[in-house]
Amino acid sequence: MESESDSEWEPTFSFFHLWLQQLRSLRHELRACLYTxxxxxxxxxxxxxxxxxxxxxxxxxxxxxSDPVKAFTTPWASSLERSVAYWIAGWRPNTLIHLLHSESGRRFEAQLEDLLLGVHSGDLGDLSPVQVSRIDEIQRRTVEEEDEIGEEMGRIQEGEVHLDLVVGRIGWVMGRADELRMRTLRGVVGLLGSVQAAEFLVAAADLEYGFREYGLERERGRRRGFWV
Structure with missing residues (x-):
């Protein structure tokens, strides 16, 4: 039976479901432009x-x-996302930079012979030394701020924050984490060319959508008794 609280959050669940569908559509458009x-x-x-x-x-x-504690539990996400992938109710910002390095390395290896011959593709496998240096700088600053935010969250979880202030502090920490996630995304994309940025955003959408779908499939399987 649906609780009154769950009913109040139904528009939220609908928003995030629609948001993910729209992300998939944008991914399709980006891939189509790259392919054609x-x-x-x-x-x-x-x-x-x-x-x-x-x-x-x-x-x-x-x-x-409106409800920091409820938002922190991300009830619209799968249990796999919450237990394995999430850091302070979302992806760790540094995950995006790891993803960029992974995609760049994979493409670089595939076109190494061409690059040695001076043939440049302009894609993620063809990052310039300046781009690599600036990405490394973004990563350094991102990790430093992640550590600061994580330490603050640790103080909350360990009871170092007065009980009357906990809810508000959770909201503040989440806001700071989300701001860092968005700043990291904008910072990385801003350093890339159009083709590189499109490839990166496709990879980010694949990660987001793929992990969500896998998590939901696991939950459906668990309800059917296929997984424990």
């Missing part, structure tokens, strides 16, 4: 995709102000 070579459409699509992520965190911010 219609790169003139990429800057607009990249802007729309970044704005789509921003809409997620704006809605999260509204929810956090």
């Amino acid at each position: 070579g219609n790169h003139t459409a990429l800057p607009s699509l990249i802007t729309r995709t970044i704005a789509h992520y921003e809409s997620y965190y704006r809605t999260r911010s509204d929810l956090t102000r």
Whole structure:
């Protein structure tokens, strides 16, 4: 039986379900442009995709102000996401940079012979030394801030924050974590060319959508008694 609290949150569940579907649609458009070579459409699509992520965190911010504890539990996410992938109610910002390095390395190996011959693709396998240096700097600052946020969350969990202040502090920590997630995404995309940014955003969407679908499938299997 649906509780009154769950009923109140139904619009929230609907928003995040629709948000994920729209992310999948944007991913499809980005892939289509990359595949067909219609790169003139990429800057607009990249802007729309970044704005789509921003809409997620704006809605999260509204929810956090109304009920920080409920928002922190991310009830719209799968249990696998919450238990394995999430750091302070979402992806760890540094995950995006790890993803970038992984995608860049995979493409670099595939086109190494061409690069040695001076043939440049302009994709993620063709990052310039300046780009690599600036990405490393973003990663350094991101990790430092992750550590600061994690320490504050640890103080809350260990009871070092007065009980009357816990709820508000949880909301503050979540807001700071979400701001760092969005700042990291914008920072990385801002260093990349259009093709590189599109490939990166496709990979980020694959990670988001793929992990969600796998988590939901595990939950469906558990309900059917296939998994424990």
